[in-house]
Amino acid sequence: MENYQNAGAGLKKMFIASVGTVACTVLAIIPLVNIIAAIGVLVFGVISLVGLYGAGKDIEGCKKAFTLTIANLVVSIVGSFFKSGFLAAIVSIAGYVLSFMVVYLVCTSVSEVMNQVGAADVAQKGETVWKINAGCYGVLAVVAIAGLIPVLSLIAAAAAGIVAIVSLVALVLYMIFLNKSSKALGA
Numbered sequence: 001m002e003n004y005q006n007a008g009a010g011l012k013k014m015f016i017a018s019v020g021t022v023a024c025t026v027l028a029i030i031p032l033v034n035i036i037a038a039i040g041v042l043v044f045g046v047i048s049l050v051g052l053y054g055a056g057k058d059i060e061g062c063k064k065a066f067t068l069t070i071a072n073l074v075v076s077i078v079g080s081f082f083k084s085g086f087l088a089a090i091v092s093i094a095g096y097v098l099s100f101m102v103v104y105l106v107c108t109s110v111s112e113v114m115n116q117v118g119a120a121d122v123a124q125k126g127e128t129v130w131k132i133n134a135g136c137y138g139v140l141a142v143v144a145i146a147g148l149i150p151v152l153s154l155i156a157a158a159a160a161g162i163v164a165i166v167s168l169v170a171l172v173l174y175m176i177f178l179n180k181s182s183k184a185l186g187a
Helices: 005-027 034-056 060-079 086-116 120-146 150-184
Strands: none
Touching: 005 034, 005 086, 005 150, 034 060, 034 086, 060 086, 086 120, 086 150, 120 150
């Protein structure tokens, strides 16, 4: 059996970073804490990147996901220059595709490892997570386009609200997957 020590530690960092990011995001609604929460989100983002890089030392799919995460950061920076309109929609869709590909690569490659180490139940959770995310990101891409059409903008906003709720469920499942995967690898 292959040694996945780097992957286990990396996935654990990604899990901790996900929990920390969610906590900071919730704290950001408090006026006096929002600046500290924003700094926390950045710190946990770096921790997540470090974890993904570490996991990529042992798992090729995580290595590719790390590269796509960096590309997505560049897309996000470019996207910050476009607030609305066609170019904003295109950049948003590019971000959705990259975000989904990161989740897909992490889930499928880590699931393969989970199957190798005899944790098929954990592998199944990874498959569920990427499929839910595929639906969410697909709807978000359609919403980005529909939002450009005035007649459809209200429907697009409602769909985005529903996707936000489903995405929250997907995030929780992703965090559970990362935690169980890291534990299965001894981290």
